[in-house]
Amino acid sequence: MLMHPQFDPIAVRLGPLAIHWYGITYLVAFALFYLLATRRLRHPQFAGVARPAPWTRRDLEDMLFWGVLGVIVGGRLGYSLFYKPAHYAEHPLEILAIWQGGMSFHGGMLGVIVALILWAWRRDRPWLQVTDLVAPCVPLGLASGRIGNFINGELWGRFASPDLPWAMVFPQSGSLQPRHPSQLYQFLLEGVLLFVLLWLYARGSRRTGQVSGAFLVGYGVLRFVAEYFREPDAYLGLLALGLSMGQWLCVPMVLGGAALWAWASRAGAPARAG
Incomplete structure (x- = not known):
């Protein structure tokens, strides 16, 4: 049975300035997106696109800026609406207190979708062409964020058997019973x-x-x-059918993705340069 290393959440102190590990993992995520997106432009769908205009690195930089705004705004609003609506209805100004923590992936995804719709409209590009470019570049950024969760000792897993070789005690949970290091599971599954x-x-x-x-x-x-x-949020617990909020939010995501893939499969010719 392992003990979670008690990392200092602050990676670097420069006088009054404190740089947190979680902030660094976000920067790593954005850097990985940019590097992968430049590689993605070499794939058949984008390598020679001429309409409405060839893709450039400047496009990626501009799109990344919009995406960052979408992640931050959508992630925070999603957390407020999906996980603590009553609390933030009573304290709406706390929605702006991002430094207190609390971000939702599903909210961040919706924020990015809105941001990419606006960016595609401004650039007169087909929206699904934009999302097809972005999608494969996202998972490693998500993996980086899960490492940040692990360093912070947050979003720990459910109780595990002490016989599990990688079962881990998270003192932050208020219990010394072994748990699944679910942050690392998510790093490997949703990320890598x-x-x-x-x-x-x-x-x-x-x-x-x-x-x-x-x-x-x-x-x-x-x-x-x-x-x-993963341990369900204490203020929500398990919902209908014994599923967590995260699982319920995945249901429309899977159904919508399957419908989109089926529609795209019948919609027309493969996306190629032209």
Whole structure:
């Protein structure tokens, strides 16, 4: 049985300035997105796109800026609405207190979707062409965020058998019983595994929208599985059918992704340069 290393959440102190590990993992996530997106532009769907204009690194930089805004605004609003609506209804100004913690992936995803819709509209680009470019570049950024969760000792797992070799005690949980290190499960499933599968799938000549649909299905299924090992939020517990809030939020994600993939499969020719 392992003990969670009690990391200092502050990585670097520069006088009054404190740089947190979680902030660093966000920066790593954005850097990984940019590096992978530049590689993605070499894939068949984007390498020679001429309409409405060729893709450039400047496009990626501009899109990343919009995406960062979508992640922060959507993630915070999603957490407030999905997980603590009553609290934030009484204290609406606390929604702005991002430094207190509390971000939702599903809310962040919705925020990014809105941001990409606006960016695609401003650039006169097909929205699904944009999301197909972005989707395979996202999972490693999610993996980086899970490392931040592990360093902070938050979002720990459910109780595990002491015989499990990697069972871990999280003192922050208020219990010395061993738990699943669910942050690492999510790092491997939603991050590394999803990236490998989606990157390999996206390298082929796919119909517009298929890669986006595959991402929604893949993330939704893997997150749904990981939630069986993650401790539900204490203020919510398990909901209908014994599922967590995270699992219920994955249901429309999987259904929507499957519908998008099926529609894209019948919609037209594979997305190629032109």
